[in-house]
Amino acid sequence: MQNAKLLPQYLVSRYTGWRATTFAENQAWYTRLAEDGQRPRAMVISCCDSRVHVTSIFGADTGEFFIHRNIANLVPPYTPDGKQHGTSAAVEYAVNALKVSHLIIMGHTKCGGVAGCHAMCSGQAPDLEEDSSFVGRWMDILRPGYDRVADLPAPEQVPALEREAVMISLENLMGFPFVREAVEAGRLTLHGLIHDIGDGTLFQLDGSNGKFQPV
Amino acid sequence: MQNAKLLPQYLVSRYTGWRATTFAENQAWYTRLAEDGQRPRAMVISCCDSRVHVTSIFGADTGEFFIHRNIANLVPPYTPDGKQHGTSAAVEYAVNALKVSHLIIMGHTKCGGVAGCHAMCSGQAPDLEEDSSFVGRWMDILRPGYDRVADLPAPEQVPALEREAVMISLENLMGFPFVREAVEAGRLTLHGLIHDIGDGTLFQLDGSNGKFQPV
Amino acid sequence: MQNAKLLPQYLVSRYTGWRATTFAENQAWYTRLAEDGQRPRAMVISCCDSRVHVTSIFGADTGEFFIHRNIANLVPPYTPDGKQHGTSAAVEYAVNALKVSHLIIMGHTKCGGVAGCHAMCSGQAPDLEEDSSFVGRWMDILRPGYDRVADLPAPEQVPALEREAVMISLENLMGFPFVREAVEAGRLTLHGLIHDIGDGTLFQLDGSNGKFQPV
């Protein structure tokens, strides 16, 4: 790969600093993790957004969370068609191979992907409707959510769609036979969160009433 | 979603601690990020593995890195077929919408996905060959790499395949027209890394000789 | 300007080395910064002293810190008299135009400016009392601090005055209406540091008890 460039110096400096401190302080644990393998207790599905750091929010140690991050923290419907499904592969590995106990969908406010989906579904972003738009086709997963928010007052639609991104993902998860089986056997619990990136509030979905409430 | 459960208490406790400390220390910056949007300087594609924490290694502040995480840090070939491609959507959003300057593939040692691919390609994991195996089909992306390592001595094959996961992803990236265009215009540089999770070493791919060398 | 000389060769050599390496590694990001403008998250007010390198200490990338440096890292009182106030202009630009989230006063040990102020205020440097002494008049900003340390045992006075340089600057900052407003609105946080240039320790002012403590 002749296009691969060396790292910028400030990242090298930060890495060598990390190795001399955080790594050195935790070396025994890192060695153990390398030798015995990971044993995370939860899988988190979060957005790629640079403003969402689930390991920071939950003070996660190395080895605690198996984390998949994609645009808008979405899980597509179960589709075992022999094609490449990165999110479904991550869920399968977490539940079947790692046997995580929790699966957390971590949504967030001000999500660019959700805003793009809203623009697309309301006819304001024809480019996203093209077959060649990877973002548009990915956000199709959230399209059923748009129908459920389209009658709300305009300013409430995008925040409601952010909640739909979490709820539809949880619904799609239950369509995976191995997820449903683990949930019904009490080996796995599902959780839905939304993080307000500006004021820091964390909302969680209460399955008993279908509402997001502050933690 | 009646299956959504409330968070376990230890996560609630950590979150409330985070909000009283890290969030409080950074509130002004988080407010700004929420209001003005993110402007990350790099996209990182990393593995879901719980033992790989790129933000820690690089001392990254909230807002610095746009991070996609999937099994084995893979980028599939460019396939604009109107289907759902989560990784391709993330790359498209990072390069075209966020205009990141660096795109870093962050591989790691002891990767369960790579080991699975090796088992599958060497005939030791027939389950992974099933159409219904999401992990198997996802790891097909790395199958061309297996052919390049199959003649190595046995103990060298899996580590070599971990390097292939980085190199094939970089090659596939260059197949995306918008990535190639940004690289050729000098607006984007690509980087390939492998993190040894046990001893902390960071290797980087030097495009001038095609070798991974310690940073 | 007929007095302008060409750079000495060793600086030319270093620059050409920088351009071939650091610049080349970061070219995409530098181009972006030039085209889209800076968006630093913090302003740092530091001393001109050649022994204080805040970007090194904090692993800062280009674009992270907006840095003003003057003798003894001082902020004068708010004086909107239509005259030239370079420090006040820098603060105004950082807070109002760039909307930085953090404003850090970075003091240091062995500060020549602080030592000069101490000599002047204790009657040992009459030259610095002259109207024509720019250094003396600049250090007048710190004069109120001398009164607060004059009763300490002699060896403690200069170090205490170094801390006063940070605290008086923070107090003066709060006298700028736009700073106060941003702080009170939660858009800006203030920080006071002292760097021991010899042993590398970094002290930070804890507003809750008014003491400098090691980080």
Add this chain to the structure above:
Amino acid sequence: MQNAKLLPQYLVSRYTGWRATTFAENQAWYTRLAEDGQRPRAMVISCCDSRVHVTSIFGADTGEFFIHRNIANLVPPYTPDGKQHGTSAAVEYAVNALKVSHLIIMGHTKCGGVAGCHAMCSGQAPDLEEDSSFVGRWMDILRPGYDRVADLPAPEQVPALEREAVMISLENLMGFPFVREAVEAGRLTLHGLIHDIGDGTLFQLDGSNGKFQPV
């Protein structure tokens, strides 16, 4: 100062990493610098802009450059009126106390301060004309430069004014008796540079013909 907050954690992490690496590797030199004082060979006057890092460009070690940074790298006229002049104090300290051999004015492209001055002088920024505008009053130093560029074609005016910021500062420096004396005695040389922050080019002013030329 009850408003002083503790540092955000990512800065603490980077600092501890720096101390364990860069500081530890250079401890002997840092101790010497602390005990024997600084002896910089050059003073640099640079902009506060987060995109201009003179220590990086010139690979400067701790102790090499005495650096003053203000908005638009300006030196005001010599005005010994007993008022606070931070830039003049820094120049006086560098030339008279530290006896630097070089004094470098480091301008740069895309300077927000210069652009503001151009807007003000061409009547497009009445706010900057207010007595209460610290930025406006500071940029008055460059006002004489505007008259020299006002007849150029529009797109050339701001770049020309960036060059004026360097030339006027050099002229003003020669108005300081102690600078003139040091220059005429051959103890000090003056240098004028402009750094193109996007493409990395460094231009230097050639006093023999008054032109800026690439290094």
